[in-house]
Amino acid sequence: xxxxxxxxxxxxxxxxxxxxxxxxxxxxxxxxxxxxxxxxxxxxxxxxxxxxxxxxxxxxxxxxxxxxxxxxxxxxxxxxxxxxxxxxxxxxxxxxxxxxxxxxxxxxxxxxxxxxxxxxxxxxxxxxxxxxxxxxxxxxxxxxxxxxxxxxxxxxxxxxxxxxxxxxxxxxxxxxxxxxxxxxxxxxxxxxxxxxxxxxxxxxxxxxxxxxxxxxxxxxxxxxxxxxxxxxxxxxxxxxxxxxxxxxxxxxxxxxxxxxxxxxxxxxxxxxxxxxxxxxxxxxxxxxxxxxxxxxxxxxxxxxxxxxxxxxxxxxxxxxxxxxxxxxxxxxxxxxxxxxxxxxxxxxxxxxxxxxxxxxxxxxxxxxxxxxxxxxxxxxxxxxxxxxxxxxxxxxxxxxxxxxxxxxxxxxxxxxxxxxxxxxxxxx
Amino acid sequence: xxxxxxxxxxxxxxxxxxxxxxxxxxxxxxxxxxxxxxxxxxxxxxxxxxxxxxxxxxxxxxxxxxxxxxxxxxxxxxxxxxxxxxxxxxxxxxxxxxxxxxxxxxxxxxxxxxxxxxxxxxxxxxxxxxxxxxxxxxxxxxxxxxxxxxxxxxxxxxxxxxxxxxxxxxxxxxxxxxxxxxxxxxxxxxxxxxxxxxxxxxxxxxxxxxxxxxxxxxxxxxxxxxxxxxxxxxxxxxxxxxxxxxxxxxxxxxxxxxxxxxxxxxxxxxxxxxxxxxxxxxxxxxxxxxxxxxxxxxxxxxxxxxxxxxxxxxxxxxxxxxxxxxxxxxxxxxxxxxxxxxxxxxxxxxxxxxxxxxxxxxxxxxxxxxxxxxxxxxxxxxxxxxxxxxxxxxxxxxxxxxxxxxxxxxxxxxxxxxxxxxxxxxxxxxxxxxxxxx
Numbered sequence: 001x002x003x004x005x006x007x008x009x010x011x012x013x014x015x016x017x018x019x020x021x022x023x024x025x026x027x028x029x030x031x032x033x034x035x036x037x038x039x040x041x042x043x044x045x046x047x048x049x050x051x052x053x054x055x056x057x058x059x060x061x062x063x064x065x066x067x068x069x070x071x072x073x074x075x076x077x078x079x080x081x082x083x084x085x086x087x088x089x090x091x092x093x094x095x096x097x098x099x100x101x102x103x104x105x106x107x108x109x110x111x112x113x114x115x116x117x118x119x120x121x122x123x124x125x126x127x128x129x130x131x132x133x134x135x136x137x138x139x140x141x142x143x144x145x146x147x148x149x150x151x152x153x154x155x156x157x158x159x160x161x162x163x164x165x166x167x168x169x170x171x172x173x174x175x176x177x178x179x180x181x182x183x184x185x186x187x188x189x190x191x192x193x194x195x196x197x198x199x200x201x202x203x204x205x206x207x208x209x210x211x212x213x214x215x216x217x218x219x220x221x222x223x224x225x226x227x228x229x230x231x232x233x234x235x236x237x238x239x240x241x242x243x244x245x246x247x248x249x250x251x252x253x254x255x256x257x258x259x260x261x262x263x264x265x266x267x268x269x270x271x272x273x274x275x276x277x278x279x280x281x282x283x284x285x286x287x288x289x290x291x292x293x294x295x296x297x298x299x300x301x302x303x304x305x306x307x308x309x310x311x312x313x314x315x316x317x318x319x320x321x322x323x324x325x326x327x328x329x330x331x332x333x334x335x336x337x338x339x340x341x342x343x344x345x346x347x348x349x350x351x352x353x354x355x356x357x358x359x360x361x362x363x364x365x366x367x368x369x370x371x372x373x374x375x376x377x378x379x380x381x382x383x384x385x386x387x388x389x390x391x392x393x394x395x396x397x398x399x400x401x402x403x404x405x406x407x408x409x410x411x412x413x414x415x416x417x418x419x420x421x422x423x424x425x426x427x428x
Numbered sequence: 429x430x431x432x433x434x435x436x437x438x439x440x441x442x443x444x445x446x447x448x449x450x451x452x453x454x455x456x457x458x459x460x461x462x463x464x465x466x467x468x469x470x471x472x473x474x475x476x477x478x479x480x481x482x483x484x485x486x487x488x489x490x491x492x493x494x495x496x497x498x499x500x501x502x503x504x505x506x507x508x509x510x511x512x513x514x515x516x517x518x519x520x521x522x523x524x525x526x527x528x529x530x531x532x533x534x535x536x537x538x539x540x541x542x543x544x545x546x547x548x549x550x551x552x553x554x555x556x557x558x559x560x561x562x563x564x565x566x567x568x569x570x571x572x573x574x575x576x577x578x579x580x581x582x583x584x585x586x587x588x589x590x591x592x593x594x595x596x597x598x599x600x601x602x603x604x605x606x607x608x609x610x611x612x613x614x615x616x617x618x619x620x621x622x623x624x625x626x627x628x629x630x631x632x633x634x635x636x637x638x639x640x641x642x643x644x645x646x647x648x649x650x651x652x653x654x655x656x657x658x659x660x661x662x663x664x665x666x667x668x669x670x671x672x673x674x675x676x677x678x679x680x681x682x683x684x685x686x687x688x689x690x691x692x693x694x695x696x697x698x699x700x701x702x703x704x705x706x707x708x709x710x711x712x713x714x715x716x717x718x719x720x721x722x723x724x725x726x727x728x729x730x731x732x733x734x735x736x737x738x739x740x741x742x743x744x745x746x747x748x749x750x751x752x753x754x755x756x757x758x759x760x761x762x763x764x765x766x767x768x769x770x771x772x773x774x775x776x777x778x779x780x781x782x783x784x785x786x787x788x789x790x791x792x793x794x795x796x797x798x799x800x801x802x803x804x805x806x807x808x809x810x811x812x813x814x815x816x817x818x819x820x821x822x823x824x825x826x827x828x829x830x831x832x833x834x835x836x837x838x839x840x841x842x843x844x845x846x847x848x849x850x851x852x853x854x855x856x857x858x859x860x861x862x863x864x865x866x
Contacts, residue, residue, distance in 0.1 A: 066457065066460065066490075067457065067461040344529075346525040346526075346528035347470065348469075349466050349468055350464065350467060352467055353467035392464050393529055
């Protein structure tokens with residue numbers, strides 16, 4: 001059985017699955033239940049200075065598919081609404097009872113050193129393993145100059161990180177907001193400030209839906225709504241990209257990353273780990289299904305690692321980073337074509353109509369024996385994958401790279417590029 | 429096929445219990461999400477009325493349930509009955525591509541019922557009539573073909589008078605389908621819905637040949653549609669058919685539907701149903717519902733040759749009907765003028781021909797229900813050309829007489845199904861409209 005133990009910024013946990021700073025980690029009761037279920041660590045829901053914030057009634061919005069499966073989730077809840085002293089006491093108790101689990105504490109304060117350093121110093125004696133600076137909350141707190149209001153200004157990210165680092169011996173993880181134009185600016189700022197790691201993404205600014213009867217955003221608070229933080233499966237692609245950008249960027253390469261964003265399965269987690277993450281943080285999946293989902297996350301990841309021959313997370317951690325490149329580094333000479341397995345085909349016609357209406361008219365219909373025969377016209381197929389994605393049958397449409405003997409040729413070298421940096425070597 | 433999908437829980441059917449429970453909103457949503465929204469979908473091709481099935485299912489999925497009902501009813505005004513009575517297992521659901529990978533089609537019939545029920549419950553008439561044309565059309569027969577024709581003609585602006593021999597319109601929907609398929613007086617609710625469009629007058633108790641002739645109708649109206657159905661029943665042609673207790677299955681079904689006394693007592697009796705179509709199955713199951721002690725359905729060929737689908741046969745078995753095949757009736761035995769048994773000959777198929785083996789099998793019984801098909805009663809047709817015992821029509825459903833069209837079971841079209849009759853009635857309405865505007 002694979003060894004799932006994880007170490008990130010010196011913080012150890014028996015597995016890489018942490019609960020993100022959010023409602024599931026708001027108090028001792030929940031966190032103890034999570035540890036009993038097998039979670040490797042938690043980031044305790046963000047602490048702030050007293051007096052505690054007050055939350056509104058009705059806090060969550062959701063994007064559901066036709067079968068009420070959850071695609072995306074959003075919230076307008078603020079940080080912990082319990083007194084600091086209560087949280088600190090519970091953190092200490094839980095850490096003492098569960099010494100092998102990662103106990104990271106999230107914190108947020110106004111833009112003064114006194115506030116940030118003060119909070120960090122209060123947290124340190126609890127025995128917590130690390131701090132996570134919440135620079136991401138995109139609703140409510142930002143209107144008070146906290147959360148994403150800090151995270152969106154790289155200079156402030158750097159400044160606060162430095163203040164906290166100076167105030168504590170604990171590892172400091174900086175949680176980044178995706179509500180920016182370029183995540184590298186804040187990641188680099190965190191590193192300059194001395195961050196031991198970054199975690200991302202925080203939630204995406206969003207309106208979950210409009211209630212067409214109330215003519216108001218959801219969640220609706222007495223007829224009004226506000227933008228909230230979007231998370232869940234829908235944001236995973238956004239998160240993967242931002243993680244990859246940091247992992248492959250020269251200035252931030254090697255900075256430990258705790259991956260967050262739409263992680264609901266072991267496979268999601270493996271993808272983040274492959275992009276260099278040292279741990280992953282989960283919230284939505286736990287909120288939808290309960291803490292028990294970690295069982296398959298552990299079991300599935302372990303089984304997959306055994307299958308692949310990976311003994312530790314380090315064996316595959318970051319393995320995909322080198323294959324994330326700029327578009328300009330892609331091979332223009334590579335050609336792949338779709339192929340339709342006529343035996344697996346169930347004759348729904350979706351590949352045809354998708355290609356016919358919206359792509360390259362490269363799938364024709366031939367009369368078949370009892371069912372239509374869908375055939376890819378190789379001359380017209382550009383290998384876009386659309387048909388493979390809309391096909392309801394797994395493995396029915398597969399993509400096949402075509403050997404053409406041509407060299408790796410990037411756009412900057414491409415003869416069709418009027419700005420090409422070097423002409424291709426002319427064939428005599 | 430195993431079991432009866434969606435059968436109402438609790439085992440035995442009753443005369444007033446739904447065969448298939450209606451979908452809840454949650455079920456409809458889950459099932460609609462299974463539809464792949466196929467391009468040029470096979471289910472549409474398999475439907476005689478070519479309902480845009482992926483289109484209406486998508487509308488259910490988006491919460492546009494009344495829009496879904498309109499899509500259904502625009503193609504098939506009796507989409508409500510068809511949702512209940514269609515043998516979907518050999519039509520749309522048989523063609524569903526979900527069968528191929530999962531052996532489990534999208535439950536199109538139940539989704540169709542969900543959508544049409546919602547519209548009926550809301551009391552919405554989604555169609556409007558075009559400007560009056562001043563043309564008048566007589567429709568003979570208030571069954572599925574006649575009413576479908578009348579509804580479309582009225583939409584096209586014509587004035588329609590429907591002549592119905594029986595006391596109620598609805599035809600076999602009202603008199604011929606098993607009660608457990610049409611609970612809560614659905615056939616009449618559907619008739620009311622169709623008539624609520626306006627422009628359609630129904631005259632019940634008026635029979636062609638008895639109360640009115642085709643010649644008169646041609647004089648009084650600009651066009652005539654004949655949706656006569658098949659009012660006569662075939663006989664077995666064996667000795668003893670006149671014994672007490674030997675009756676036509678359709679008469680028993682009609683009486684049970686009308687909640688009047690059946691022509692023969694069923695409670696506690698041993699019943700033999702002769703035939704292999706849906707009428708035979710309906711009669712057999714309803715006999716059990718009405719208290720028959722045991723019911724044997726005997727058919728002269730095998731299961732595969734039965735007109736009733738495998739699904740219907742399974743339903744009959746589940747309800748306790750004993751299905752016996754390869755038995756052809758040779759004589760009905762009696763005592764004191766009442767039936768006591770049916771004598772069958774065991775049959776085999778040899779060289780593609782059905783032949784008797786000479787072996788005799790006797791089935792004791794108190795009641796014999798004949799379900800060996802219906803035939804056209806040709807009274808009042810005034811020289812209209814027939815073909816193969818049905819009214820002869822061309823590709824536009826025009827008969828041999830100008831301005832006279834026909835459809836439904838009285839012509840030889842596709843299957844003898846409600847959905848086929850509705851398809852005929854709609855097609856004939858467009859043909860009549862073109863004729864009237866020519």
